[in-house]
Amino acid sequence: MLQKKFLKTKDECEVTFEFNAEDANEVALVGEFNSWQPIAMKRVGKEGSLFRTKVKLAKGGQYQFRYLIDGEIWQNDEAADAYWPNEHGSDNSVVFTSEN
Numbered sequence: 001m002l003q004k005k006f007l008k009t010k011d012e013c014e015v016t017f018e019f020n021a022e023d024a025n026e027v028a029l030v031g032e033f034n035s036w037q038p039i040a041m042k043r044v045g046k047e048g049s050l051f052r053t054k055v056k057l058a059k060g061g062q063y064q065f066r067y068l069i070d071g072e073i074w075q076n077d078e079a080a081d082a083y084w085p086n087e088h089g090s091d092n093s094v095v096f097t098s099e100n
Contacts, residue, residue: 001079006099012056013097017041019051019067019077027051031065038068057097064092 003016021027028038041051057063067075080093
């Protein structure tokens with residue numbers, strides 16, 4: 001799930017990324033906004049299956065991303081704004097940071 005908060009004092013959009021991964025030990029957000037380097041997501045609750053992280057992105061952008069579960073399984077976000085093909089024969093999730 002994606003939640004967007006547009007900052008009034010900066011040309012940034014704070015995006016909250018949430019992913020539900022039952023039986024996962026860890027989930028990482030991986031995206032082009034940081035050269036595809038994994039960002040560890042925090043588990044919501046001790047035994048929960050929901051993972052969350054926030055990232056500030058420039059307004060007016062289009063950013064590809066995916067979730068990496070337990071360092072092995074790639075997943076897309078069901079609530080992504082779009083899906084674009086990647087060079088690995090699958091799709092990447094995309095988030096748009098325009099206010100329209």
